[in-house]
Amino acid sequence: MKVLATAIASLSLVVSLAVHAEQKPMPMPDDVRKVAPALEKYTQDRLLGEVWKRPGLSARDRSIVTLAALIARNQTIEMPYYLDRALDEGVEPREISEIVTHLAFYSGWSNAMAAAAVAKDVFARRGIGPDQLPQASPPLLPLDEAAEAQRAERVGQQFGRTAPGVVQYTTEILFRDLWLRPDLAPRDRSLVTVSALIAAGQVAQIPYHLGRAMDNGLSQAQAAEVLAHLAFYVGWPNVFSALPVAKDVFEKRAH
Incomplete structure (x- = not known):
């Protein structure tokens, strides 16, 4: 039995090393430029240089929206960069933990598990421990x-x-x-949900959750800016599919 246990442990280590060996870091600007110089220019000039600086949404909110989109689409290659950016922009570790947990229900368990694996390494590198994470079963909001x-x-x-x-x-x-759950404000929880729905093209679910987001404090101007931001991260077709739905929600609330 001891020999078998040792063999299993060795195999697990080999598999783990192989998985990590296959993981690629986020492409650096020079790497992107060697393949798609226009893409690198758009990234630096438009996305990071302009979109992230637009005044309609705070950098913290943009980080939440971006993380929700990446998790919803299971796009892990850029996740370490945006997790670091989110933490630098004031998103707390407990809030990131809640975003991952929340999206298990709205984007699927496997997507959340993949995000947790990436976040674990980022948290370890930054010295984020269990004392900075939410309780598994905290006292709930009213x-x-x-x-x-x-x-x-x-x-x-x-x-x-x-x-x-x-x-x-x-x-x-x-x-x-x-x-x-109290470690992610209702407004931010709604922001995560709406962003994930748009990212996944789930337009039928947007009216209820966009209305709920606005009830929870998201302004129409902020909601409109979420759409502009997400166009770059989930593609224009997904955003244009969501636009008629958002327009209808805005108009109904105006009346």
Whole structure:
């Protein structure tokens, strides 16, 4: 048994080293220039030099939006750079932890696990320990009982007979637990959700969550700037698919 355990441990080490050997760092400007000089110029001049400096959204918010998009699309190669940038722009480690956890439900468990693996190395390098992370089961924020009852009734009537398990977990886990975790402000949690939905092209879910984001304090001007920012990170087609939906939400709220 000891020999078998040693062999398994050795194999695990080999696999781990192979995985890390295959991982590539984020391309440096010189590397990009050797392949696509125009892309490197757009990156430096437009994306980093202009978009990130637009006044409609804080650098902290832009970091949250970008991380949500990368996690939603399972794009890990640039994640270390943007995790560092988020921490430098004031996003707390506990908030990054909550973003990863939140997106397990909105972008899938595997995407969140991949992001956690990247964040682990960034946290270790920066000396971020367990004392800076949220509790697994903290005291929850107060629940708006009336609003949640209306949401649960509406969803139950629509889908209770179609998929009772989905309806049950939506109420029990998402809206009576996940959304009430205190280490990510409701506005920021909404910002993460809306960004992930746009990144994934999930336009049918945007009206509810964009409305909720604005109820939680995201202004229309900020929401519009999220769209402009995401065009560079998730592509113009995904953003243009979201534009009619956002326009409809804005117009309905105006009336």
